[in-house]
Amino acid sequence: xxxxRIAAVASKEWRETVRDRMFLALAFLIPILWMLVxxxxxxxxxxxxxxxxxxxxxxxxxxxxxYRFQQSRYFDFKGALSDERAAAPLLAAGRIRAxxxxxxxxxxxLLAGQAVGVQTLIDGTFPLRSDITKGYVxxxxxxxxxxxxxxxxxxxxxxxxxxxxxxxxxxxxxxRYLYNxxxxxxxxxAPVLVMFVLTLAPPLLTALxxxxxxxxxxxxxxxxxxxxxLEFLIGxxxxxxxxxxxxxxxxxxxxxxxxxxxxxxxxxxFYATALLFVCITTGQGLIVSLLVSTQQAAAIxxxxxxxxxxxxxxxxxxxxxxxxxxxxxVAHLFPAMYFTNIVHGTFLKGVGLEVxxxxxxxxxxxxxxxxxxxxxxxxxxxxx
Amino acid sequence: xxxxxxxxxxxRVWWRRMSVMVTKELRQLFRDVALIGFFFWAFxxxxxxxxxxxxxxxxxxxxxxxxxxxxxxxxELIHRFHAPYFRFDGEVAHPDEGIRRLDFGDDVVLLxxxxxxxxxxASGEATAVQMQVAATHSPQGLSAASYGARIVGEFGRDASxxxxxxxxxxxxxxxxxxxxxxxxYNPNQDESWFMSISEVLxxxxxxxxxxxxxxxxxxxxxxxxxxxxxxPLTPFQIMFSKVVAMTLxxxxxxxxxxxxxxxxxxxxxxxxxxILYFAMTxxxxxxxxGLGLVAATLATNQAQVSLMTILVVAPMINLSGTWxxxxxxxxxxxxxxxxxxxxxxxxISYGIQLKGVGLEIxxxxxLAMVLLGGSLFGFGIWRFRRQFA
Numbered sequence: 001x002x003x004x005r006i007a008a009v010a011s012k013e014w015r016e017t018v019r020d021r022m023f024l025a026l027a028f029l030i031p032i033l034w035m036l037v038x039x040x041x042x043x044x045x046x047x048x049x050x051x052x053x054x055x056x057x058x059x060x061x062x063x064x065x066x067y068r069f070q071q072s073r074y075f076d077f078k079g080a081l082s083d084e085r086a087a088a089p090l091l092a093a094g095r096i097r098a099x100x101x102x103x104x105x106x107x108x109x110l111l112a113g114q115a116v117g118v119q120t121l122i123d124g125t126f127p128l129r130s131d132i133t134k135g136y137v138x139x140x141x142x143x144x145x146x147x148x149x150x151x152x153x154x155x156x157x158x159x160x161x162x163x164x165x166x167x168x169x170x171x172x173x174x175x176r177y178l179y180n181x182x183x184x185x186x187x188x189x190a191p192v193l194v195m196f197v198l199t200l201a202p203p204l205l206t207a208l209x210x211x212x213x214x215x216x217x218x219x220x221x222x223x224x225x226x227x228x229x230l231e232f233l234i235g236x237x238x239x240x241x242x243x244x245x246x247x248x249x250x251x252x253x254x255x256x257x258x259x260x261x262x263x264x265x266x267x268x269x270f271y272a273t274a275l276l277f278v279c280i281t282t283g284q285g286l287i288v289s290l291l292v293s294t295q296q297a298a299a300i301x302x303x304x305x306x307x308x309x310x311x312x313x314x315x316x317x318x319x320x321x322x323x324x325x326x327x328x329x330v331a332h333l334f335p336a337m338y339f340t341n342i343v344h345g346t347f348l349k350g351v352g353l354e355v356x357x358x359x360x361x362x363x364x365x366x367x368x369x370x371x372x373x374x375x376x377x378x379x380x381x382x383x384x
Numbered sequence: 385x386x387x388x389x390x391x392x393x394x395x396r397v398w399w400r401r402m403s404v405m406v407t408k409e410l411r412q413l414f415r416d417v418a419l420i421g422f423f424f425w426a427f428x429x430x431x432x433x434x435x436x437x438x439x440x441x442x443x444x445x446x447x448x449x450x451x452x453x454x455x456x457x458x459x460e461l462i463h464r465f466h467a468p469y470f471r472f473d474g475e476v477a478h479p480d481e482g483i484r485r486l487d488f489g490d491d492v493v494l495l496x497x498x499x500x501x502x503x504x505x506a507s508g509e510a511t512a513v514q515m516q517v518a519a520t521h522s523p524q525g526l527s528a529a530s531y532g533a534r535i536v537g538e539f540g541r542d543a544s545x546x547x548x549x550x551x552x553x554x555x556x557x558x559x560x561x562x563x564x565x566x567x568x569y570n571p572n573q574d575e576s577w578f579m580s581i582s583e584v585l586x587x588x589x590x591x592x593x594x595x596x597x598x599x600x601x602x603x604x605x606x607x608x609x610x611x612x613x614x615x616p617l618t619p620f621q622i623m624f625s626k627v628v629a630m631t632l633x634x635x636x637x638x639x640x641x642x643x644x645x646x647x648x649x650x651x652x653x654x655x656x657x658x659i660l661y662f663a664m665t666x667x668x669x670x671x672x673x674g675l676g677l678v679a680a681t682l683a684t685n686q687a688q689v690s691l692m693t694i695l696v697v698a699p700m701i702n703l704s705g706t707w708x709x710x711x712x713x714x715x716x717x718x719x720x721x722x723x724x725x726x727x728x729x730x731x732i733s734y735g736i737q738l739k740g741v742g743l744e745i746x747x748x749x750x751l752a753m754v755l756l757g758g759s760l761f762g763f764g765i766w767r768f769r770r771q772f773a
Contacts, residue, residue: 041714091739113558142534168558176515177519177529208687296416321492349520
């Protein structure tokens with residue numbers, strides 16, 4: 001190990017990066033632009049669901065009922081239907097996602113103390129959204145029913161409203177949300193976006209930086225030089241890790257100050273683990289770069305290896321507990337999931353190493369294994 | 385007459401040159417073993433894994449209970465929090481222990497049943513149970529609360545039916561609104577349909593943007609483009625042959641996913657026309673390739689073009705409207721997403737496969753893709769010509 005030689009490789013790599021203005025700009029801009037676009041765009045709240053309605057009853061009570069939908073921020077009224085068949089083309093074109101159909105005699109039956117079914121047609125293309133839409137409709141129906149039923153029971157049995165309410169709905173559910181009291185989508189998404197960006201950007205820079213030398217042939221200068229394998233790898237990776245080390249701070253700042261996500265944990269723990277995670281993803285980029293010979297392949301493989309597992313198994317949008325048995329195994333093979341736990345822990349939960357030590361340990365293990373494999377794969381004397 | 389014969393000869397030469405170039409591109413691609421291996425991984429394994437075990441709906445949410453009552457009623461209520469939505473992970477002696485389990489992330493819901501629960505129910509007094517939900521994932525957190533409210537609501541209704549001396553599980557003789565749902569297109573809300581289709585879209589997009597863009601810049605970086613430019617090929621032929629070759633490969637990949645995984649394993653229906661589906665996929669790949677070509681003419685080396693295209697690809701995928709509802713995006717962003725070919729193709733792909741609709745409904749999306757693809761190609765070829773004029 002010779003520090004001068006490491007510095008020489010690092011400064012050569014840094015200069016090459018700095019002189020390619022567009023590459024340099026993109027290296028710093030990509031994380032910022034992604035964070036901006038995803039932070040504003042990936043809103044998980046299912047709100048403003050476009051819907052149409054068909055009121056076959058046209059009574060006072062049906063209008064009262066529909067008023068609840070019109071008032072709700074979850075639904076956006078798109079128009080009244082003339083008959084049931086008119087709903088099909090609107091749903092097919094995606095112009096509406098739900099249609100509510102109120103039957104005849106809605107008011108008559110309810111006033112007579114009978115139950116009435118209200119039909120909702122829901123677009124099932126996106127199952128999470130249809131499920132949440134269903135939940136909203138059920139909640140609105142339940143609230144409307146409770147009022148009617150309580151009034152009815154109070155009137156029929158001559159009870160006070162309070163007694164009638166206890167009779168109709170004896171158990172209430174009181175919900176408290178932990179870690180994200182107002183269930184804000186931005187609090188959920190902004191912290192994990194830091195994870196997403198750090199999975200994708202660092203390996204890309206690294207893989208391209210190394211394969212570039214292989215493809216152009218300038219790597220032969222290294223093969224024939226006195227630089228040892230370890231010195232070369234350290235010097236080569238240092239500038240890219242440096243760029244990401246800076247980007248972590250920017251991303252963290254955007255999550256907290258721009259998107260208003262809380263940061264309840266220890267900043268040092270977060271920064272240290274984020275740096276560890278960058279080493280891991282950089283190591284992934286290194287391994288990809290050693291296995292391929294063209295930048296085209298390096299870019300595509302890195303993107304597929306980063307975007308797909310992170311979106312699906314990284315805990316970005318899908319909680320890992322909701323994965324099937326096979327997919328659970330796959331999820332545990334990728335490092336993203338562990339860093340997501342740390343991100344949730346430090347941002348939202350405000351817990352420290354006493355809870356997160358497992359995840360940190362696994363990440364340390366990952367970094368060691370990946371960088372060792374990278375070292376082992378890198379040969380100064382190419383076999384072929 | 386002779387003039388016409390002459391034209392056909394020229395045309396034949398033109399097509400022959402195209403086919404030679406397309407063959408060259410295909411050969412070059414197939415010699416990149418790592419890339420081809422990955423191509424199969426992406427179109428087969430990734431699509432399989434995405435469809436086989438991922439769920440954005442509330443599934444298997446870990447539930448711990450602090451039951452201070454330990455009665456028949458409390459056990460019945462706990463019993464109703466069942467699979468597939470909840471996974472009962474046992475009882476805790478103290479609520480703090482439950483919160484600790486939530487901190488560790490092993491469980492997401494803590495249900496707290498108060499003392500005298502059974503007694504109060506029997507005497508017709510109103511009571512309440514507490515539910516603490518870890519909202520680190522906001523949609524699933526809301527969903528857990530919503531299912532919880534439904535379960536507790538039904539439990540309460542049955543209890544009050546019993547209190548009034550009526551059979552449980554039936555309609556109470558009360559003026560209530562029943563929720564009758566009909567979920568269209570995917571009645572069982574089978575997430576493997578949604579996920580596998582979405583994954584095919586993602587993979588197609590990545591390959592369609594990156595493959596032709598890199599192929600074009602590589603020729604320039606290595607200097608082989610000079611050879612092509614002194615050949616009798618037109619700039620259009622040089623560019624277009626790459627796109628045609630890559631489109632053929634990507635269509636083969638789509639067919640592999642569609643028949644090998646989606647239809648064979650997940651029973652995803654093809655309710656619309658298969659021919660229309662492939663025609664629209666071809667249009668989509670062309671349009672998206674145009675995006676890569678424009679990036680290729682702006683970059684001077686492969687590293688630049690890769691970063692530039694990926695800068696665009698990631699937002700295209702994440703904001704396509706499959707992962708998050710497009711209605712929730714701010715106006716400026718949803719206007720920007722109209723420029724993304726994937727935004728339009730999502731409608732088409734789900735529309736043909738699940739809704740069984742054709743161009744009579746999808747024409748606005750198809751038209752948008754034609755316009756986008758046309759302008760991207762036009763711009764790309766104009767830049768490419770100018771660079772070598």
